Amino acid sequence: MPALIHKHLIACIFALLLLPCVSSAQKIFEGQVLDKETEATIPGVTVILLKEKKGTQTNNRGYYKLLSTDTIATDTLQFTSVGYKTLKIAVSAYEPNMFVTLEVDVTQLKGVTITNSKKKIPQIHYFRMANIKTNDHNNPTLPFDAQYMFAVLAKAEKKHSRITSLKVGRRGFNDPNRPTGYAQFLLHILSVDATTGKPGQKIYTKQVIVEDNSMILDIDVSADNWVMDTDNFYIGVEWQRTPINERLVTGIDEIVWKTTAKGTQRLQDAPTYRMVYQPSLIAFINGKKYTAYYMNTPGNWQRYNLKISYMVMGTPVPYDTHIALSATLTY
Amino acid sequence: MKYLYFIILLFNIPGLKAQTVTNNFRIVDADTKRPIPYASVSLPRASLAMNTEADGLLSIPGDLSKMNDVLVITAQNYTPSVSPLNKLSGMDTIQLKKYPYRPVNIPVSSTGKDSVLNKFTWQDVTYFAGVHSQHARFEYLQIAQQFDSPAPGAKLSQIFFRRFATWGTYTERTRFRLRFYDIDPVYGTPGKDLCHEIIEETNKDDPRLTVNLQKYNIIIPGKKFFVAIEWLRTFENAGYAPNRAERNLVYKPTIGILPYKTDKLNIWVLNYAHQWKPFTYFSPYYTDLALSATVKW
Structure with missing residues (x-):
């Protein structure tokens, strides 16, 4: 008997030794790389699977996608970029569409004079990576069903501000952690309607096309010279209702009824499909004052007022939400 | 009755x-x-x-x-x-009237090679055909993918396709038929059936389906062929798009569209008049179904 146990023990040890060499199935590694302090996306970061020896670089949105055909369970993802400390993440710790943050490497910046690094950049409706990751609202198609437009009121500190960039957070329709690829939409700056206070005329418009699964879209409009005469204006997203921008989602299950010679019979639940449009925006909890509207039927602006309830001491407490849509200004 | x-x-x-x-x-x-x-x-x-x-x-x-x-x-x-x-x-x-089935009479290619045609990564599939949209009603009986076989006489051994479904969702239960066609020499559309057996598949909720076809001995006579999904338009197989109304009935399964562009549109649909037409809904962007075929040749 001891000989048998010994034999099994050797077999187990041998299997354990082999374990690092055992490969699992195909896997996609993707996500965005951000600056740890500013949360700006970093293009040109080299991303490598060290053992599989596969690599890629982040695109201009800091997005990378690496298809591992023979994933090694003990492999490591390495992120390197000039001016940043190298970061290593075990593939076992990888999460779908995760954000990776790189820390500035001051030792690589010798001879560079950094002045006023904490200078405040005016941002309206600022949101952080954490707001996207928290994913407070678990129904991806509500509150606006991604049909026509969404607009949020922006109040600049003074007139004649210049909008330099707009930032949009997006998520997947069917899998919140994986935005479903291609998206095209319009970003607008709209006037405030003097009578109703709702979004008015479109002042500036920019089309955005995204061909990857980025969750943070930082859109540079500095070259478009968007100067505002007023201190109040709306920032809007307009969904483009084209086939290539459609996404299929299932709605509430319904019952199928069948009429036969014997009468009407209930058969079974059935899916209800509908089309929504890219991008799916992100709602997150924020208690600050917020004026926003959405349009799900043409010409009909409705006040955005989504509250998310969390249980506090056994009682549901509603919290106000914001949409991950911000603007950076210069004066 | x-x-x-x-x-x-x-x-x-x-x-x-x-x-x-x-x-x-x-x-x-x-x-x-x-x-x-x-x-x-x-x-x-x-x-x-x-x-x-x-x-x-x-x-x-x-x-x-x-x-x-x-x-x-x-x-x-x-x-x-x-x-x-x-x-x-x-x-x-x-x-x-039944039409006489004549099996393909050509030598079977036997180089011992396997090829996966129209190979894709299923996670990349985000578009689906099979439901009505604001742009067009989906009124088709079958949808087919055209393939180029590496050699005449290849044997079709397996297909794999992506559909819209979420694991654990009872409502995605489906029953459908598979059809295999030679190319029509005149029109270039799906032509004669390559298999006389009725191949009917059922599935509950898998977004990716593999069907082993070894036992059907489907031989592709030339270098072009088609694999089609035939919807069974029964009440058990129905859903609605966009909302519950008789005229909005659609049928499962929905079929994935590849988010890639090739130089030729390879998707065909069979309309209610029983005519094959190119499926141009996603043109000029997307050209292929999320449907791959494995052939032995």
Whole structure:
């Protein structure tokens, strides 16, 4: 008997030794790389699977996608970029569409004079990576069903501000952690309607096309010279209702009824499909004052007022939400 | 005895509101007189289509002599029947003639190689065909992917496709048929069936489906062939798009579209008049179904 146990023990040890060499199935590694302090996306970061020896670089949105055909369970993802400390993440710790943050490497910046690094950049409706990751609202198609437009009121500190960039957070329709690829939409700056206070005329418009699964879209409009005469204006997203921008989602299950010679019979639940449009925006909890509207039927602006309830001491407490849509200004 | 009604006709064909007559038909094999199960029945002008059930029975309410549409009935291995509705008045049986199946008579390629045609990463699939949208109604009986085989005489061993489904979702239960076609030498569309056996698959909720075809011995005579999904337009297989209404019925499964562009549109659809047409909904962007085929050659 001891000989048998010994034999099994050797077999187990041998299997354990082999374990690092055992490969699992195909896997996609993707996500965005951000600056740890500013949360700006970093293009040109080299991303490598060290053992599989596969690599890629982040695109201009800091997005990378690496298809591992023979994933090694003990492999490591390495992120390197000039001016940043190298970061290593075990593939076992990888999460779908995760954000990776790189820390500035001051030792690589010798001879560079950094002045006023904490200078405040005016941002309206600022949101952080954490707001996207928290994913407070678990129904991806509500509150606006991604049909026509969404607009949020922006109040600049003074007139004649210049909008330099707009930032949009997006998520997947069917899998919140994986935005479903291609998206095209319009970003607008709209006037405030003097009578109703709702979004008015479109002042500036920019089309955005995204061909990857980025969750943070930082859109540079500095070259478009968007100067505002007023201190109040709306920032809007307009969904483009084209086939290539459609996404299929299932709605509430319904019952199928069948009429036969014997009468009407209930058969079974059935899916209800509908089309929504890219991008799916992100709602997150924020208690600050917020004026926003959405349009799900043409010409009909409705006040955005989504509250998310969390249980506090056994009682549901509603919290106000914001949409991950911000603007950076210069004066 | 079960009768299946074209109840939607009530809302689509003038003069039917006050109908009192119901016309019952049995769709049968012309030789054996036995019912043909799940025959595909369509009215192209009214844009209506459905499948009979296993008993091959069909009921059409109203005065057929006043109707202008044609009734198209098709079933695998049978010659399609196209009859003006007003000529069916007083009939109770519609016979379909079986056409003789002639197996492909060419040498089977045997280099021992396997090739996966139209290979794709299933996670990349985000577009689906099979439901109505604001741009177009989806009114097709079958959808097919065209393939280029590496050699004549290759044997089709497996297909894999992506559909819209979420694991654990009961409502995505589906039953469908697979069809395999040679290329029509004149029109370049799907032509003759390459398999006379009825291949019917059921699935509960898998977004990716693999079907092993080894046992069917499907030999591809030339270098082009088609694999098609045939929807069984039964009530058990139905869903709605975009909301619950008779005219918004759609049928499972939805079929994935690859988010890549090739130099040629390879997707074909069979309309209610039983004509194959290129599927241009995503043109000029996307050209292929999320459907791959493995061939041995």
